[in-house]
Amino acid sequence: MIDIEKANKEALNKLLSARPMLVGMGKAIDVVPGMKENLILHAGPPITWERMCGPQRGAVIGALIYEGKAKDREEAEKIAASGEIEFSPCHHHQMVGPMAGIVSPSMPVYILENEAFGNKAYATMNEGLGKVLRMGAYSPDVIERLKWMENVMYPVMDRAIRTLGKIDLKNIIAQALHMGDELHNRNKGATSLLFRQIAPAMVKSTKDASQVEKVLKFIDGNDHTFLNLSMPAAKVSLDPARNVEGSTMVVVMARNGTDFGIQVSGLGDQWFTAPAPVPPNALYFPGFTKEDANPDIGDSSIMETSGLGGFAIGAAPAIVQFVGGTPQDGLNKTLSMYEITIGENNVYQVPYLNFRGTPTGIDIRKVVEKNIPPFIDTGIAHKEPGIGQVGAGLVDAPMEVFKKAVVAFAKKYS
Amino acid sequence: MVIKGIIKKGEYYDSVTLMLVARDVTKLEGVEDAAVVMGTEQNKSILETSGILLDMFKDAKDSDLLIAVKAKDESTANQAIQKVDELLKAKRSKSQEAGEYMPKSLEGALDFMPDANMVIISVAGKYAGDEAMKALEKGLHVMLFSDNVPIEKEIELKKYGRDQGLLVMGPDCGTAIINGVPLCFANVVNRGDIGIVAASGTGLQEVSSVITNEGSGISQAIGTGGRDVKKDVGGIMFMEGIKALEEDPETKYIVLVSKPPHPEVLKKVANLIKSEIKKPVVGIFLGGDPKVVEGAGAIPSNTLEEAGLIAASLSKGKSMDEFKKLLEDREKEILQIAEKESKNKTATQKYVRGLYTGGTLCDEAMLISRTIIGEVYGNAPINPDFKLENSWISKENSFVDLGEDEFTVGRPHPMIDFTLRNKKILDEVKDPEVAVILLDVVLGYGSNMQPGDELSPAIKQAREFAEKEGRNVTFICSITGTNKDPQDRKKVKEQLEDAGAIVMPSNAAAAKLASYIVKNIGGVR
Amino acid sequence: MRKISDLFKKELKVINIGLSSFREGPEEVGVKVVQVDWRPPAASDEETMDALKKLLGSKK
Structure with a gap:
């Protein structure tokens, strides 16, 4: 191996x-x-x-x-x-x-x-x-x-x-x-x-x-x-990390509102997809509910892929109402992402964690082994065309895509 | 009756938490049955047997939480499911205290405690071996509480541990005391100069408690798990443990506790003791020939209590003669009580029923009794010919180990949850042939925290029932534990005595007393 | 052997993976315990589990 x-x-x-x-x-x-x-x-x-x-x-x-x-x-x-x-x-x-x-x-x-x-x-x-x-x-x-x-x-x-x-x-x-x-x-x-x-x-x-x-x-x-x-x-920073032979690092997480997909450094341009989830815990604009929400959508999860966004939510106390209400909840979310990343950022920091670098570089192995899905904060669109944004919230990346990638990785490299 | 259920995807709780929650929900008015389990194949088959495997559960995964409730009507079922939710939330927030981050893996935990040196593992056996290997690879000692770890994995772990100089206590290791720190089901003992290596968890608890109650103390108590001394594992950790105690300057005396090891393992242990061990060794190989222990260069003993008393005597510098005198006095005392208790039995009352929570304690009691009253029945008898056809129905002299799998599937261990045994006590006392009921109570961390409060009412109720029927049933209890245990041995003893039970100083003494009574009233086989 | 003797001289520091009640004993005597909020691997099927083990094997 x-x-x-x-x-x-x-x-x-x-x-x-x-x-x-x-x-x-x-x-x-x-x-x-x-x-x-x-x-x-x-x-x-x-x-x-x-x-x-x-x-x-x-x-x-x-x-x-x-x-x-x-x-x-x-x-x-x-x-x-x-x-x-x-x-x-x-x-x-x-x-x-x-x-x-x-x-x-x-x-x-x-x-x-x-x-x-x-x-x-x-x-x-x-x-x-x-x-x-x-x-x-x-x-x-x-x-x-x-x-x-x-x-x-x-x-x-x-x-x-x-x-x-x-x-x-x-x-x-x-x-x-x-x-x-x-x-x-x-x-x-x-x-x-x-x-x-x-x-x-x-x-x-x-x-x-x-x-x-x-x-x-x-x-x-x-x-x-x-x-x-x-x-x-984030995209321009991650692209050079594509196609590193033998790397289990995620270089893309992206959703089209129907499927959630990832690409992995050591697995070239192959997409691993699963149905995109509807954010289970979200805050909706007045007049809208979960019934109106489209499943997870957007390339913005490139932020989490690069160690920002949800991974750095501990740095953003003003928006912790998304994660349960207290700044500690936000820190806990960030702390849990260290468990599935390869390292810490050398420039981007979380002040409240003693300026620890943000958790960076998702490892598909750790995601599956520890059963911790990457955590994404996101906007939510109405499921019908023509209406627009209805809220914002949090969503876990579907475990399925990481499992598929792990299996494909083992096949390619053994 | 309606059956309702929900699946919570990706919500993981340990089995003990879930069983306690299910128990509480089953107690609700109008609820017939409730199951709160992870969606493993095994759990699904349990649900199927109980007739509450809903169609929606069939595709559930190991990491999905399944909640099923059988209740008198829809709204009761819904309320029960809601109650499950509340209880689980309460449990989780309790364990998360003040929102502190709880790492999700060994690796994450090491981030918070880079200088950790001991890992306790009690996750499902299917995963426990892998977790243990990760810990060993990081240079950490392991206490592996989980059972159902494959034997091949145990051998792999122990060989690796031996080569790296690391402790691998378990799998299926219930107890250890390292540096005075009680691990898993351990008692709060005195620190002292007696080191223990044990392939039996409750055996270790009994011996270390006896030593403490005698005023001596423990340096280290290393558990190995019962399979260590079997042929396949070959005593790897048993011997590593002995060597470690020989090297430890705080340890002056060594006690070995086990069921009889495989002959090949015994030979290796004997060779080790003869060639490398200079400290005095006391051995109790339950059910084995004491001569074998002697042959191994160790001081033999007949019971767990004796092993503890010998070690304590050595530690206090007492002579063997003094020790023998102590044993003789105790024997006389037991005979006296037996004499008294034999007098108030009716003609029908002949037998003893032992209801045990500790497997080793049950074994020891049977071993002692059969020498006094002949073969005894049980769900795990010494003589296989005396296996109860139905473990739930005792006959003649019977000793039942309620910790066996057949009783524990889907409910907490009887050391934690007294419900099952309390029910059995009331069943047994209805049998006009029953003269004595023999019970063990194991204190310490991990065990039921209010044993006196929970067991006494059952004893009282059972005695009253018997009295109404014109019978006096003798209740004999042993308490494995110390006055420093969180439950406090002294307090529990008083509570049980208030309920009318006779509390003996050890499991061996309790079993002897029960047997002598049976012998006096003619229940000998 | 040496590592076990070393352990006997050190302050015990415990990581508890599984039943949270096992924290109580050590904590009662003042030993630090880090509780792990453990969950089984996401690989509930054999194929993923085998693949994961292969990939983790190179961690050593």
């Missing part, structure tokens, strides 16, 4: 030595590898239109309307089902997308580079909370907002980033953890830090003050602005 310990150490070191930078923006069609006119990317493992869940379908409908390919839901559904549109996971294109994770060709995307390894990753801009495309909404106001983001926000942001040259995301994430963020359900600190860096550059690079004001107001009004940077930062 191959030396798994050694391989895992190598994979973890690659993850830990990443230097994720925001270096610019571009249109998906121009910059995302493999992007083409009739391609729509989605969150999670591969899926067909037929098996797609409500919110993901809703977002596809919205994207087709946004791209001008369809005028309404009916037409969009017909096109989506016709086979004329291809679907592919974001993860197959160096991308990650929160919730439905729908990316269409003309959407602007952030460009991130991992300076330690030279690889890139991409993500769209965050639209805010509530009735938004990524939650499956596609009404005219949703499309209008996306258009504004493309036409106004994108050029302003792009110029500001290029003015700065690059923005060190690892640095922002490390600081945000000390400000009560875990970078998945809470990005308030990180968004504020980004705002501080980018505001002067925006003023400098865009003459139209009213445009600058609107963009800054939009960022200020959306605590989750940074989520669409923390996610590709």
